[in-house]
Amino acid sequence: MAMMIPYGQRVTPDPRTTRSRGLMRPRPVGRIVRIAVAALLALWFALPVVPLLIWSVANRWSFPATLPTEWGLDGLSQALAQGAVPAFGRSILLGLAVAAIATPLGALAARALTFGRVPAPRLVSAILLAPLALPAFVAVMGLTIVLLRARVPATLAVLLLLVAAALPYTVYTMRVAYAAHDIAFEEEARTLGASRAHVLARVHLPLVAPGLARAAFLAFLVGWSDYVVTVLVGGGSLVTLPLLVGSFAAGVGNDAVVAVLSVSAIVPPLLLLLALGRFGRRYAGGRLTGPTPSRSPKGSP
């Protein structure tokens, strides 16, 4: 459900301009309130991760102690012994596979919906967004029996369901990207003698690359975070990282293992997110924007 998030786009005003802008000038009372609210929000977003980080390096942390009574990497070694590495690999592969399928399909559909003559475009959009409104377990419970009878391998069935779950994100993200994409650039390239393949490789893809990166990231997240589809359809044959987290978290006394597994489930998407942010920002600098009514830069240089 993260599809509308402006990843890689700046949501805070440029720091160079805020100081010299009249509306951004600090005013004493507002400032205190703002800082207090911001501090509470920062705590709200950051606090839940703290016990994970501590537990992941604690061997023993008996009750009322506020810090672990024995530091260590028992959790890590236990996680490794329980097959964390292959599970991690399977999760990465699953995420990548979902992204690799859902991104181009979403981009194709989004481009056709934005520029092409798709019949009944509203219905088509509605169907493409519908997986978002459908609880995943409903799709699983309905289709498992069909997929089983058609002898579709469990892994493939998981992939199919997750691609469907990822499509709303990729379609929506790419529609936003194509809405901002001026097709005149491609027409210009054609008039300059570029072939279709050249236009695709040299003009079209570079211009929508930030959108593609965002879409792929979101699709990866769908595969990476899934629990319910993998459990129900995979039936235990496909053990991914969330499955390991789930099985340990359901038990008692596994806090250190759960913490280690959880941290390892957070790190890859965070790294991708940071990479995406850098990519988006680097790209934004030289990005060609569509036609705008404003000719001259206003106010700030």
Add this chain to the structure above:
Amino acid sequence: MSASLALDALTKTFDGADHAAVDAVSFSVAPGECLAILGPSGSGKSTVLRSIAGLDVPSSGRILVDGADVAGLAPERRGMAMVFQRPLLFPHLSVLDNVAFAATVAGQPRREARADATQFLELVQLAGFGSRPVTALSGGQEQRVALARALAARPRVLLLDEPFSALDPELRSDMHALLAAIRAQVAPTVVMVTHDRDEAAIVADRVALLKRGRLLQHDAVERLYTRPVSLDVSRLMGGRIELAGVVRDGAHVSAIGRVAAPEGETWAEGSGVLVVRQEAIQVAAAGASAPEGFVAVDVVVADRRARGPRAELALAISGAGSVVEAATDQATDALADASPAAELVAEVPASRPLAIGERATALIPRSACTVVAG
């Protein structure tokens, strides 16, 4: 409701920029006056306007409204209203509620705010449009509503940031007429930024001409054309004729000969460039004598370019020889230094059959001439 406005050495340097976007600009605007800030892109004119509004914080200098410094005042407390190039009508409000916005946020009851807004919609000739959503308006109508919304805030100074430059020419002249009508009715103090000197000439009483953040000239519109204070001003205002020469004994000597300063004016002695508007130059038959107050120059039509109903002529000066005799030796030296192919430019009706190579006499009114530093 109209106030006077004065800028005192307003300077604005953006973080990380090596030179000031606005450099010690000073001018004043009388209550009810309309000032146009004119300049090419990047001249800092919008920054001046945003600083007046309080949207940009100046690095130094003062902004005085009715004599009081507004430095510490937040934008919403300055009593300014601004119309941007984009109309920026609030998309979640109807046309009427947009115009009533200032009254609403000032805490007026909705009914009164709307009644008040209705008057301003009438003022911009959009009576009856109040209940429409803003998406149902054309570009010109949107800008009229933006203007009504700004006026309804009863601004002490109305700020216009290229408000008409996104409109097509016909709509733009409608808006100029509307602005004139509004000025006649409610006489707001107006500061308008524009890059279009014709617009400045039509709308404004006075013009502040900016280039690279510096104020070049602040003057009545016609004086910017006829009495530019520098070569830069002359060029920015579209002046095409520049004759290098020397001022000696109160008269300028150049390729066209000796031109005495108009009555009541004196030119600084020493080298200087005589500038005169191409529109002021008349082209007569060859050998015509100069009427009182004119200087006659023998010319040959060097080039002719069609300009729709008019034709633009480049006139090579052929009678220079006789003039130089009259000049002093020093002036001759100065002439030799100056561009040798001194040319005049004139506009004539397209119907006049002056062909390239034809001889003619250019008549230059002395009152249209001015001398600026080279």
Add this chain to the structure above:
Amino acid sequence: MLPTPGPGAAIARARPRASVARDRWVALASVAPALLIAGLVVVGGIGMSAAQSVGLVPLVGEAAFTLDAYVANGDELLTGLALSLGIATASTALSCVIGLAAAIIITQGRVTGRVVAALSALTIPIPHLVGAASVGLLIADSGLIPRVLGIAPTAWPDLVGGPWWVAVVLEYTWKESAFVALVVAGVLATRVARYDETAALLGASRARRLRHVVIPLATPAVIVSAIIIFVYTLGSYEVAWLLGRPYPEPLPVLAFRLFTSITLTSRPEAAAVAVATTLVSLLAVAIGMALLRRTPLWK
């Protein structure tokens, strides 16, 4: 490279009539793969769930229409429905309020805005299951907070597995408020700055601008986020399973238990719960869309 581009390339926009039909086919072929997958999963998922719930697709034996599956767990279905609605409503409302506040702080800029923006952006890619595990480690009776506050497990309220499902709602709110924050901040960043200036110049103070400009402009994005959050929390399994109590069960947990149960009749019963959840989801989407249509910004 061509020495001179032919005129044919330049008239790409002026399309002859014959190629209109071709464009249609190209467009259709472009949407087809995505449409087939999404359509199969949505239509197939709902259709087959419905068919199973009324006994038309039995695992063994004859297909026969019956509503037994809906009646068999009637009470559990109703309590589960009430519980799921409660959790989803509380999580959605809290997420929207906190997320909107965060979005406003974020668009104010400066250090505070950037810190909140970064932390909420980092929260989003964390899987819900991991979020559930960490919320458990934070507020269970042996969690970090009772440790720091020095409160004994007996004196600590049952937040995890307790009667009010506090931990479940907190986990959803934590993750989804970050989602609301960034979605709304994205909308505000792109459109609000200039409107904010215009409003200020018309004399609106900060509080008035918030009320008359910023919040109305953010409303559609908040409603869309709310629809998505509500539907997600209504149909999500793992958080309620991990942080909730064994009974009563929210709809997804009930469905999951029935689906994985070994008795033959439980499959249709699970499907019946799935159908009920879907209906509620669709109803929620319909209500949300109706609200969205009533905002003045809806075009």
